[in-house]
Amino acid sequence: MNSEQSTTNAKSRLAAVLLAFFLGSLGIHNFFLGFWGRGLTQLICTIVGIPLSFIIIGIPLLSAVGLWVFIEFILLIASVIKVDASGRPLTWGGS
Numbered sequence: 255m256n257s258e259q260s261t262t263n264a265k266s267r268l269a270a271v272l273l274a275f276f277l278g279s280l281g282i283h284n285f286f287l288g289f290w291g292r293g294l295t296q297l298i299c300t301i302v303g304i305p306l307s308f309i310i311i312g313i314p315l316l317s318a319v320g321l322w323v324f325i326e327f328i329l330l331i332a333s334v335i336k337v338d339a340s341g342r343p344l345t346w347g348g349s
Contacts, residue, residue, distance in 0.1 A: 267344040271330045278323035279316075283330070288339030296322065 265287065273283035281296030299319045306312030329335045330344075337343055 264343045264345040265338045267330060267333070267346050270335075270344065271327065274323060274327040274330055278327060279319050283326070287335075287344075290339075 270283050270287055273286055277283070279296065279300045281293030281300075284290070284293035284296065296319055299315055303312035303315035303319065307316055326335070333344075335344065
């Protein structure tokens with residue numbers, strides 16, 4: 255695989271960061287990166303946690319998801335997460 259192919263197949267780190275920031279609790283950034291298990295877990299925890307938060311039980315669940323998303327957001331910004339689930343590199347954009 256040459257460098258032209260690897261940049262063509264690269265995923266946008268900026269898109270993942272923005273998805274994590276705005277839709278992180280729904281796991282959308284993980285779906286974008288191909289981590290379906292993580293994304294589905296975050297989505298389910300959020301969907302279950304919102305109605306349960308009215309009887310206090312969901313607050314720890316939503317807090318855990320919020321912390322999880324915040325950590326992933328920081329890891330994406332700091333370039334600790336370097337590839338998506340398929341092994342494609344994450345790039346800030348450009349070539």
